[in-house]
Amino acid sequence: MPGYAVGVDVGGTNTDGVLLDPSTTSLASKDSIKAFFKSPTTSNPSQGIETVITTLLQTAKIDAKEVTSVTIGTTHFINAVLEKDRNRLAPVAVIRLCGPFSRDVYPAIDWPADLRDIICQHCGFVDGGLEIDGECISNIDESQVAAECRIIKEKNITSVVINGIFSPSDFEHRQEERVAEWVRKYHTEADVVISKEVANLGFIERENAAILNASILPFAKSTIHSFEHAIRRLELHCPLFITQNDGTILPAQLAARLPIRTFSSGPTNSMCGAAFLVQNQTEKESMLVVDIGGTSTDVGMLLANGLPRQAAAVTEISGVRMNFSCPDVKSIGLGGGSIVRRNSTTGKLAIGPESVGHHIQWRALVFGGDVATATDYAVASQGLAGIGDAGLVPVAVKDEIPEYTAVVTQMLERVIDSMKTSDADIPVLLVGGGAILAPDTLKGASRVVKPEYSGVANAIGAAIARVSGTIDTMVSTADRTTQAVLEDISKMAVDKAVENGAIRESVKIAEMDVIPLNYIANKARVIVKAIGDFDFSIPTTRSSIDADESFIENVVVEKKPSDEPFAAEVPALDISSYKPTVTAKREWIISEVDLEWISTGCYILGTGGGGTPYPHFVRLREMMRKGSVVRVISPEDLKDSAVVACGGGKGSPTVSIEKLPANEQMEAQRMVYDKLGYQPDAVIALEIGGGNGLQGMILGASNNLNVPTVDGDWMGRAYPVSWQITPVVVGGDKAHFLPTAIADGNGNNMLLLSGTSEKLIERIFRAALSEMGSHVACAKGPCSGKNTKAYVIENTISLAWRIGRAVALCRSKNQIDSVADAIIEEVGGNESAQVLFRGKIISVERKTVKGHVYGEVVISAADVSGAGAAMEFSGLLKIPFKNENIMASAIDVEGEGGGYRERAGSNLRVRCVERRGDWDPRI
Known part of the structure; x- marks a missing residue:
C-alpha cells in the first residue's frame, strides 16, 4: 500500500525532519515533500525525534498508519569517539x-x-x-x-x-x-x-574499525532502542532505518550491530538530499554540496551517479586509521552559531570555530542574547524575516557587515577550491540551515544554487536513502575472463543487497573494480557495490535489539562532566627549524619525527609499487618506544673490511596489508650468519622504495643485531625484481650475495649456498615463495664495506627524509598543490628533478602477466596556474608500469578526433644528490 516516508537527521544543533511521498519522488520536490520541521536538538534524542515526527504528521494531516518507513541519521556515535567519553565507550x-x-x-x-x-x-x-x-x-x-x-x-x-x-x-x-x-x-x-x-x-585498519564498533555497541544499542521506543509511542507500525556513510540505509537491528557505518552519515545525507532537490534542474554532472549547519560547514563532492565521492582507501577519525566506506568531506568552523569576534593580535574579524551550537536561541543577539554570531550578521545584512529581531543587533555590528561578508566568502571559496580536482568551475549547491550565510556568487563556482527546502536537505537524504550490498574479495582469474569474474561477484553483491532488504528487481551495480595483485599470477582483488530500493513488503518484527531497558528512557547524548584533568596540549612541531640528532661519531639517531618523514619518502620512492611502509613504520616506532635505538651512518664511514648484511621482503606487497610480519626477517638473517659463523657490522636495505625502505633500520635496531644502518640501498627506489640492483649493473649478473636465504615466518625456510646468477636465484626463490604465501623475507649474503661503497646508491634514507619533510611542510601550510615543487627543491632543485606534468588521472588499465601487473595510467592535463607552476601543460601523459613505473610519454591531442602524437619520453627516476666529504642529514 502506498504510504509516506519520514526522514529525520539528529544533528549537534538541530533535529530536522521531513515527510515525503515516495510515489512522487520523480517529480519536483514541492510535489513530494508534504511537511518539514526543524527543532533544537535535546540531550535525549528520542524526545526530539518524537517532537519532529509529531509536528510533521500534524502539519500534513497524515495518520500514523500511513507512514511506511522512518529513517534516522545521527552523529551521536561518532561524537562518542571524538569526545573520548568513557561513559559511552x-x-x-x-x-x-x-x-x-x-x-x-x-x-x-x-x-x-x-x-x-x-x-x-x-x-x-x-x-x-x-x-x-x-x-x-x-x-x-x-x-x-x-x-x-x-x-x-x-x-x-x-x-x-x-x-x-x-x-x-x-x-x-x-x-x-x-x-x-x-x-x-x-x-x-x-x-x-x-x-x-x-x-x-x-x-590494521579493519581491526581498528571493528574495535571502535565494538566499543560503542552498548551505547548504540541503547540509543537505537530509544529511537524505537519513540516510534512505538507515536504508534507508527513501520520499519526503522539508520543511514550509513555511503548514502544507503541499514535496518535498525543491523545498525545496532554496526554503528560505525553511521559515522559520516550526516554529510552524506545532505549530499543525497541536495541531489534530490535539484534533480529536475540540473544535468547529470558532478557538483559540490556545501552544507552549512549550526556549528560547521561540510563540503563534499556529489558524483554524476548521485552518490557522494568516497574518501581515500584509508580514513582517519580521532587519530584512528580505518578503511570503511566514508564520504570525502572537508569541514570548516563556519555555521549559523559561529561566534564572530575581532582577533586581538591581527585586529581582523574572525568567524568560529567556536559556536554557541543549539544555545543560539537565547545567546545570539537577534534573540536577545549577548554573543555576536554569524546568524546575527546575516539577519542584519539581509533583513531575514522570521529569524529573531534584526533591531537587536547593535550599530557597531552592522558597520562590520562588509568585512564579515568578505571573510565568509573567503572561507567558502578556500574550502571549495580544496575539494575540486581541477581548476574548472563547478556547480555549488548550498544546503543546511546556515545556507543563508553564503553569498549568491563564489569564485570557482559555475553557479550557486540554493534549492527550496535546502534547510532540511539532510532529512530528505535520510528519507530517500536506498539499500546497498558490497563484496570486496580475492578471486582466481585462471582460465576466466575479467567479465566472467565480474558477473559472478556482481551476483553476490546483488544477493547481499537483497539480503539487506532491497527489491531484487530494483538493484543496480553502482561501482566495480578489478585490481590484479602484484607478483601473483591469476589472482585479483574485486570490489563491487550494488544498490536498490528497500522492499517495504517484507514483514517486520519488533526490535531484536538487546538493550538495558532501565537505561532506554534516560539516554543522554551530551558528554558527562569528568574529574580527569585535561591533557596538556602538545605544541606543534616547528618543521622549518627542526634538525635531527647526529652524534660526534657521525651516527644519525633516528627520532619518531625522522621516522615518520622517512616512511613518507619511502612510499613516494616506491614509484607506484613497493607496498605501503605503514605496518613497518608502526612496528619500528614501537621498537623505538621500548628502547631500541636506530642508528644511520654514511656509506663512506664503513671500513673496507666491514661485513654489511642486507634484507627485505620478496613477493606481493598486497600480502603485507593483511599478514603482518612474524620474525621472518631475522630468521632469514640467522640462517645466513649461522652458516657463516660470524655477525655483520652494519645492514643495508635492499631497496629504499615502499615497505622495504624501513627493513634495514628494523633489522639494525633489533636486539639480535644492534648494528647501524647504511644510508643507502641497491636501487634508489623500488623495482619489480631483486636482481635489478646496482651490484648486478656494476659487477655483472653473477651471484653476488651467497649464501642467501628466505623465510616465511611460519616455519618454512630455504638456504641457497650456491647459484650462477642473481637472476636465477630470483627465479628459484619466486617459485618457492608462491607456495609460501606469496611473500617471504629475504636475507642476502654479506657484502664487504669496500664493495658496499662501490655499489651503493648513497644517502637514500636522507633523501626519503627530505621528501617526507617537504610533504609535512606542505601539509602544515595547507599547500598540497605545491608538494611536487617542494620535493624537487628539497632533493636538489631543477638539476636533480623536474615536474613533467600536472593533471588528473582519467584511466588505469591493468593485466597480470607471469605474476607481474602490467598496465598504463593516462593523465589529462589541467590548468594549474594557481598552484605556482612555472609552465602550463596540455594533452595527455601516459605512464606504463610493471608493478612500478620508470618512464612517461607526453602525448599531444590533435583535433576533435582525438589523434595522438608522441611528443617526448622522460625518465621519472629522481637522481640522488651526492654529498661526499661532509655527510650530515641535517644539511
Whole structure:
C-alpha cells in the first residue's frame, strides 16, 4: 500500500525532519515533500525525534498508519569517539586469528594513547588466519579460544572483536564465524564483532574499525532502542532505518550491530538530499554540496551517479586509521552559531570555530542574547524575516557587515577550491540551515544554487536513502575472463543487497573494480557495490535489539562532566627549524619525527609499487618506544673490511596489508650468519622504495643485531625484481650475495649456498615463495664495506627524509598543490628533478602477466596556474608500469578526433644528490 516516508537527521544543533511521498519522488520536490520541521536538538534524542515526527504528521494531516518507513541519521556515535567519553565507550578485547604473525604490531598500536587506554583492554593471539591464496596459515583451535574467553571474563569485558588474516576473502573456512560461536559458547554475555562484517582488506585498519564498533555497541544499542521506543509511542507500525556513510540505509537491528557505518552519515545525507532537490534542474554532472549547519560547514563532492565521492582507501577519525566506506568531506568552523569576534593580535574579524551550537536561541543577539554570531550578521545584512529581531543587533555590528561578508566568502571559496580536482568551475549547491550565510556568487563556482527546502536537505537524504550490498574479495582469474569474474561477484553483491532488504528487481551495480595483485599470477582483488530500493513488503518484527531497558528512557547524548584533568596540549612541531640528532661519531639517531618523514619518502620512492611502509613504520616506532635505538651512518664511514648484511621482503606487497610480519626477517638473517659463523657490522636495505625502505633500520635496531644502518640501498627506489640492483649493473649478473636465504615466518625456510646468477636465484626463490604465501623475507649474503661503497646508491634514507619533510611542510601550510615543487627543491632543485606534468588521472588499465601487473595510467592535463607552476601543460601523459613505473610519454591531442602524437619520453627516476666529504642529514 502506498504510504509516506519520514526522514529525520539528529544533528549537534538541530533535529530536522521531513515527510515525503515516495510515489512522487520523480517529480519536483514541492510535489513530494508534504511537511518539514526543524527543532533544537535535546540531550535525549528520542524526545526530539518524537517532537519532529509529531509536528510533521500534524502539519500534513497524515495518520500514523500511513507512514511506511522512518529513517534516522545521527552523529551521536561518532561524537562518542571524538569526545573520548568513557561513559559511552566500552572496553574491548581482541582475539586475533593469526598464528605466529602480527604479534609485534598489537591492536591499537597506532592510536592516541588516551583513547587506547579507554578501549583496548586485552588481546589474545591464537591459531588461524589465511594465506592470500585461501590456504590456512593454521587451523583454529577451540581450546585456545576457550582460554582467552576465561581471561576476558575475568577482566569483565563483554565487547569482543574477532580479526583473522585475510578474513574478508574467507568464504570456505569461515574462521571468524566459527570462533565467534565459540566465544558466545564460553562467554555467554559477550557482544561479538567479526571484523569482516565491519570493513574490508587491510588488517590494521579493519581491526581498528571493528574495535571502535565494538566499543560503542552498548551505547548504540541503547540509543537505537530509544529511537524505537519513540516510534512505538507515536504508534507508527513501520520499519526503522539508520543511514550509513555511503548514502544507503541499514535496518535498525543491523545498525545496532554496526554503528560505525553511521559515522559520516550526516554529510552524506545532505549530499543525497541536495541531489534530490535539484534533480529536475540540473544535468547529470558532478557538483559540490556545501552544507552549512549550526556549528560547521561540510563540503563534499556529489558524483554524476548521485552518490557522494568516497574518501581515500584509508580514513582517519580521532587519530584512528580505518578503511570503511566514508564520504570525502572537508569541514570548516563556519555555521549559523559561529561566534564572530575581532582577533586581538591581527585586529581582523574572525568567524568560529567556536559556536554557541543549539544555545543560539537565547545567546545570539537577534534573540536577545549577548554573543555576536554569524546568524546575527546575516539577519542584519539581509533583513531575514522570521529569524529573531534584526533591531537587536547593535550599530557597531552592522558597520562590520562588509568585512564579515568578505571573510565568509573567503572561507567558502578556500574550502571549495580544496575539494575540486581541477581548476574548472563547478556547480555549488548550498544546503543546511546556515545556507543563508553564503553569498549568491563564489569564485570557482559555475553557479550557486540554493534549492527550496535546502534547510532540511539532510532529512530528505535520510528519507530517500536506498539499500546497498558490497563484496570486496580475492578471486582466481585462471582460465576466466575479467567479465566472467565480474558477473559472478556482481551476483553476490546483488544477493547481499537483497539480503539487506532491497527489491531484487530494483538493484543496480553502482561501482566495480578489478585490481590484479602484484607478483601473483591469476589472482585479483574485486570490489563491487550494488544498490536498490528497500522492499517495504517484507514483514517486520519488533526490535531484536538487546538493550538495558532501565537505561532506554534516560539516554543522554551530551558528554558527562569528568574529574580527569585535561591533557596538556602538545605544541606543534616547528618543521622549518627542526634538525635531527647526529652524534660526534657521525651516527644519525633516528627520532619518531625522522621516522615518520622517512616512511613518507619511502612510499613516494616506491614509484607506484613497493607496498605501503605503514605496518613497518608502526612496528619500528614501537621498537623505538621500548628502547631500541636506530642508528644511520654514511656509506663512506664503513671500513673496507666491514661485513654489511642486507634484507627485505620478496613477493606481493598486497600480502603485507593483511599478514603482518612474524620474525621472518631475522630468521632469514640467522640462517645466513649461522652458516657463516660470524655477525655483520652494519645492514643495508635492499631497496629504499615502499615497505622495504624501513627493513634495514628494523633489522639494525633489533636486539639480535644492534648494528647501524647504511644510508643507502641497491636501487634508489623500488623495482619489480631483486636482481635489478646496482651490484648486478656494476659487477655483472653473477651471484653476488651467497649464501642467501628466505623465510616465511611460519616455519618454512630455504638456504641457497650456491647459484650462477642473481637472476636465477630470483627465479628459484619466486617459485618457492608462491607456495609460501606469496611473500617471504629475504636475507642476502654479506657484502664487504669496500664493495658496499662501490655499489651503493648513497644517502637514500636522507633523501626519503627530505621528501617526507617537504610533504609535512606542505601539509602544515595547507599547500598540497605545491608538494611536487617542494620535493624537487628539497632533493636538489631543477638539476636533480623536474615536474613533467600536472593533471588528473582519467584511466588505469591493468593485466597480470607471469605474476607481474602490467598496465598504463593516462593523465589529462589541467590548468594549474594557481598552484605556482612555472609552465602550463596540455594533452595527455601516459605512464606504463610493471608493478612500478620508470618512464612517461607526453602525448599531444590533435583535433576533435582525438589523434595522438608522441611528443617526448622522460625518465621519472629522481637522481640522488651526492654529498661526499661532509655527510650530515641535517644539511
